[in-house]
Structure formats: structure tokens, C-alpha cells
Amino acid sequence: MPNTPTLAALADDLDSGRTSARKLVEECIAKIADASGEGQRTFIHVDKEAAIEAADAMDRLRKANAAPSRFAGIPVSIKDLFDIRGQVTRAGSRALEDSAPAEADATVVARLRRAGFVVIGRTNMTEFAFSGIGINPHYGTPKGAWQRNVGHVPGGSSSGAAVSVVDGMAHGALGTDTGGSCRIPAAFNGIVGFKPTQRRIPLDGGVPLSFTLDSFGPLARTASCCAVLDAVLADQPIAPLQPRPVKGMRLAVPTTVVLDDLDDAVAKTFDRALETLSRQGALIERIEVPEFLDVGVMNAKGGFAAAESYAWHRFLITSKGEDYDPRVSVRILRGEGLSAADYVDLLGARRSLIARTEKRIAPYDALVMPTTANTPPRIADLADDKAFAVANVRALRNCTLINMIDGCAISLPAHREGEVPVGLMLAAAGGSDRRIFELAAGMESVIRV
DSSP states (O other), rough: OOOOOOOHHHHHHHHHHHSSSHHHHHHHHHHOOOOSSSSHHHHHOHHHHHHHHHHHEEEEHHTTOOOOSTTOEEEEETTTTOTTTSSOOOTOOOTTTTTTOSSOHHHHHHHHTTTOOEEEEEEOOSGGGGOOOOTTTTTTOOSSTTTTTHHHHHHHHSHHHHHHHHSSSOOOEEEEEEETHHHHHHHHHHHHEEEOGGGGGGOTBBBOTTTTTTTTEEEEEEEEHHHHHHHTTTOOOOOOOOOSSSSOOOEEEOOOTTTTTOOOHHHHHHHHHHHHHHHHTTTEEEEOOOTHHHHHHHHHOOOHHHHHHHHHHHHHHHHHHHGGHHHHHHHHGGGOOOOOOHHHHHHHHHHHHHHHHHHHTTTTTTTESSOOOSSSBBBGOHHHHHHHHHHHHHHHHHHHHHHTTTTTEEEEOOOOTTTTTOOEEEEETOOOHHHHHHHHHHHHHTTOO
């Protein structure tokens, strides 16, 4: 990464006077404005004046020993899915352009501001968050970090969120994750993305994709950085993260579904990471998780995302369907064919899935698996709808399993310098968030050696 300070390092620099919030914000704004970079495709709106004003305010508060947190003044980006007071929330679409500006910040945005983080702008995304690839025909598609001259997808749906962090246009990002939308772009860009247990973080003020599966989470450079942002989003104290020793970690590798049809680079990087962890003393067991086979059946007609997005979009798509990306509208409209009985069956099937899976994985500290089955495809190779659909399913497959079991998960970069980005995902049952962070912090410096 060209710009890799952690949130803790930035906080230390602010505290010591080696930098200022004003300087950090101006550096980010300059990178966004750089015509040779991805800023114009990464951000839908840059809040330049307000960000500078907020930075100046944080600098004054710090000088008076009244900063709201040690991270006050650090610029972060906000996915275009979230309400920001006085701004139109477009959710990466043209269909919402004439909506009224938001009257209040989304709860999570308000919490970031309350901790002193500076909102630098709104990041681009897959329209209405409905894809794991990150292509947006309305606002352009930011190129992912890998071989940028070639043009690989950034991953989605929090595409701009990931690129803003990897390119130093922000030092953390607020994203969403319904089936991998924090973890996939993190994996495709070599950073960290976290999907929290859904119930920990309020969904108020965010455009929904699936209110059953949506989670709001951070993207950042390290597990510790994500833990800081996660604590703020959950309105919990920011506590130092204690990395767990790799020796003695009890990890399970599911052999059902998650290892199928892996790109060679994904399989090779994943196996190398497992060997490294095993050498360091982790106890790794390969287990069958037959419950994962149920997820494909549950999603055969579009699942929760189709049913619940159609309920939200059904009037808008009738009046403004021509403004939608056809690849998005076709997935939303699948929900029209789901009956109330189908939906009730889905709810019951998910309750059973959660209970059975939690019982199976209870003996382990975490599941470990590749974040995605594929490496980031080239944008040019996805012009064909069939190729796009195949790549999208492969990107979402493993991550979706964790949303369906109401779990929490983190994606860590597992590739070495110069290799194609590959993410390693740690996941566990809902409520295990702190343990996942501790495990991730213990292994993130080990798995890339």
C-alpha cells in the first residue's frame, strides 16, 4: 500500500504534534483530486469545506485537551448508502437523485462524528449494494489496487470504500455487508474488512438491501484499525486489542462448499497460510459443514435479498426502472415472484440453519476459509452478463454463508508483496466479534510471511 499508517499511529502523531487534523484532511483531499488517481471514480461527493472546518475544530479541541477521542481529526469515508445531514443519499443510483436531502445523519455516521472522525466524502458503490463485484455504470467503476494499468474490479458493493483506504484518500471507511460487501472489496484490494454481528450496530439511516442480512462495518488497514471503528459504530468503549497467540488457536476449515472451484492463486495462498499457522502451533481441523449446502437451496429463488429489496423498491422501480442498472433491477425483480409463504419458509429455514451451524462450530475458536473463490477479475472481461453473473456468485459465495448464519467475520490479506490479492476469512457465530478481532490481530502479521 502506498500509504499505510494505522489509526493508532495517526493518533500518536496527532497527540505529539507531528501532524494535525487539517494536514491529514488536506492530504486526503489532494489524493482524491489527483487526476492520475482513482478519486473521481471512488467518490460520488467530496465534502471538502465541511471536512476542513471539522478538522480545524478538532485541532482546536486537541489543543485545549478536549478532543472527543484520541482519533479525533482522522478522515474517514462514508459509503453512499448512508444518510449524511443535508446531503442526498443516492445509494450509487440515479433513481434517487431528486430525493430530499437527509434531515439527520445515520446513527453510525453520527457516532463517528461524535468520536471526532472527519467525514471526507461519500464513496461510490454498486447500485443499491446489489453485487459483490463493484461495477457502477452511473458513476464509473474505480479500478482495484491490483495491476491498475490493466483494470481489475474493486469488489463490491463497498467498492469506493476499499479504494479510498488503499489509496490513502481516507484512513478508514464505513461500509455495509449483506453478503460480503465489506469483506470482498477488502480481499480484492489487500486491506481488512469486518462484518459485525448484525444486532450490535443499528441500521437506522442506511438504504436497505436486506434488513434480515444487512450489517454495517468498517474497512481499514489492520484488524486493530477495524476494531477501533467497530467499537465506535457499536457505541462501545475503544479498548486496546490484545492479539491472541497463534499457538493453541482452534481453527476449523469447512470442506463443504467453501473450497469448491477456487482460483489457483486463491488455493495456493490459502494453503500456504494454513501451513504457516500450523507451523506456529495453531490446531487446524478440516470439517464438513453440511448445513452450508442449505444456503444454495434457500437462495434459489433470490432469497432474503430479492424478497426484501423488492418490498423496498417496488414503487420506485415502477416509476424509475429505466434509471436502474439492468444487472441490479433484474435481481430485485426476482423478489416479485416470491410468495408470502416462500418468505415464511425462508425465515424458518434460517432459524434452523443458525441453530444447527452454531452447534457444529461451537468447539472451535473460528472457521477459516478463503474470503472469495476468485481473484479480482478484469473489468473488461465482465462486459458479458453471463461472465459477470459467474464472477459475482464466486465472489459472494463464501461470505454469504456467514450472513446467513447471523455470524461475524473478518477478511485479512493473505498474499505476499507482488502477488494477486487474496483474502483469508475468519468467522464465528454471532456475538463472537471480540474473539474474531483478537484472533485476527494475532495472525495477520504471520500469514503473509
